[in-house]
Amino acid sequence: MTQTEKRSEILRSALVLISQKGFHGAPMSMIADQAQVAMGTIYRCFESKESLIHELHRELESRFQTAIMQDFPSGEPLRERFLHVSRVFVRYSLASPTDFCFLEQFYNSPFGVSYRRDRILGNNDTGVLQKLLDEARKDGMLKPLPHTVLCALIFGPLFCLVRDHIFNFIELDQKLVDACLEATWDAIRL
Amino acid sequence: MTQTEKRSEILRSALVLISQKGFHGAPMSMIADQAQVAMGTIYRCFESKESLIHELHRELESRFQTAIMQDFPSGEPLRERFLHVSRVFVRYSLASPTDFCFLEQFYNSPFGVSYRRDRILGNNDTGVLQKLLDEARKDGMLKPLPHTVLCALIFGPLFCLVRDHIFNFIELDQKLVDACLEATWDAIRL
């Protein structure tokens, strides 16, 4: 196994275990076992458990960004572009429930809070979504609410729904997903 | 201090500490100190840390139920009754951020998942909200979506917004809250 493969294997093991058991339920020794490496090996790739977690988060966000940008309907009307982002979010989360669960853990932890703090307070308006919201608001298509609120109205429900699906509380099929996306659009549109 | 007072004091201390520091940041010894009782005393009231947490959760849910039922506008139109529930949720959460933070911790943990599993899979349609949703759907006022989905559309955003407010990412004033409640109503109404 190459260095890179090992690193990936460690990240993958950490992802699986943390998504299932949470940060505190996934000791480094368990991650090492799962990845079929010795504990010390993890520390060759990552400074600490904390940095392993941050790295994992970065990786997952970047994968998600890539997924969004793929097939992004740049020429389509605003509404379509919006629905695209939401649809990709749901599709990706359902296809990779492990990634989704890890990210939930991350956002609901001191890590996630300070990450968001840096992000939001830094006025980091660089994401696709931020630009989309800006444009749409100028066009008068959206309710005149702060970005943070609009994001809550869109992703709040989606997070819940995906989680409920993963835990088998509901069965999200294509039709239901589409209905939900429409509903979130209804929430924010004028 | 009577047995009952001690029990309350322990619950209160656990609530405060866990909401601030999380389950793993609030050792039993710290809870005991804060509650001004001996550590052993906690174990006379609660089987284990886990059961203390479950008990706390039950207590908070019941307090919340009480808050909803108070001033419930039984005679008003459906829409008003709906908005009442949401409004109480937000008002209560903002007034008691400690309770809110604890519940967030709880729902985003193995505890919360198994709790919801028991609740939802048990078809426990006894809550006010459940009845409201049933009635409204029969009247054709709401989108024909499962209860779980409707709940996600209402409370998903509200959880996000309250959290963002508590973390100072936004400032929720009365006007903004009302706008958000309207938005969630737009999401579910036909």
Added chain:
Amino acid sequence: MTQTEKRSEILRSALVLISQKGFHGAPMSMIADQAQVAMGTIYRCFESKESLIHELHRELESRFQTAIMQDFPSGEPLRERFLHVSRVFVRYSLASPTDFCFLEQFYNSPFGVSYRRDRILGNNDTGVLQKLLDEARKDGMLKPLPHTVLCALIFGPLFCLVRDHIFNFIELDQKLVDACLEATWDAIRL
């Protein structure tokens, strides 16, 4: 065993093990075993290994101070008072080789260096010895050298000799000790 006895037992075990094997050769688990307590118990008495070591040092210095002050020949000529301090140092060290070895470890470690730094740079002229040196220098009995140097001339050899005795490199009997004390006096007197 009372709390205090336990604490003493831990200190004693740490003293013995560290004096024999050094700081790095005496893990907390070994100290606990030796003291017949669980590892966690140590942490009820001492913040950390480091603080245990500092505490031990403080204790030993205080014991030594007590030994010096006992039978201190306040009325005798300067020379006698000097020889008393040195004699007590040697006698105490030979009687308690474990204490001596611990202190050697301590002084030859980052702990000891910063301890001395605080002490010397703080102009902490409060010890018996400091006063003695001051008085003697004013009387013109001693070579006009800084205190630090005078201490080196007195205790440098004594430390070596006691260590050599403990390691069985020499056999210090009463006559030899007296000869050595005379020699250190010759080194500093005018």
Added chain:
Amino acid sequence: MTQTEKRSEILRSALVLISQKGFHGAPMSMIADQAQVAMGTIYRCFESKESLIHELHRELESRFQTAIMQDFPSGEPLRERFLHVSRVFVRYSLASPTDFCFLEQFYNSPFGVSYRRDRILGNNDTGVLQKLLDEARKDGMLKPLPHTVLCALIFGPLFCLVRDHIFNFIELDQKLVDACLEATWDAIRL
């Protein structure tokens, strides 16, 4: 880099790091980095960390021997030859504080103790100093004390003084050094 150069470089790096951070603060990996060789290479030159340390000690002692023998005033009176040895010790130590600090570490460790045990108990009377002491005692110039004791009286203070100088507790200038050397001579001479 030839094998021999590598070996030297490793020794030099170990010397610098250990003198600064102690045996336990200087991991093999750090020594390797500093020496610009791979960690495995160290193990081709030295059996273990322990043997590397022993080797280093041997090297430093030999360098010191060389320094003493250089300019040794063979024809001068005994007193001069004595002072020469002490003077060279101090001068060398002040010029090479790194060497000095390493040797201190070494002597104050299990290594040093067993080294001295071998040396002293082996009656290894081969050094210049040993011969000097022998000769001087026969001439009746020195107090009739064992070699070990005489060495303690000479080098005990000098070690202390150099250390205090290196740690900036005193400032050793030429005059002060000379006064100290005189003092140690006073301690041993008849």
Added chain:
DNA sequence: TATGAATGAGTCTTCATTCAT
């Protein structure tokens, strides 16, 4: 011969739980 990634035993420290008083 040289490399440096991999190993895993060993370190300090924490904390849920128990039990003698």
Added chain:
DNA sequence: AATGAATGAAGACTCATTCAT
């Protein structure tokens, strides 16, 4: 019933040494 000292398993992290390349 109440106490809180004692326990020891478990966790994150380090580093001397080995061995496949």
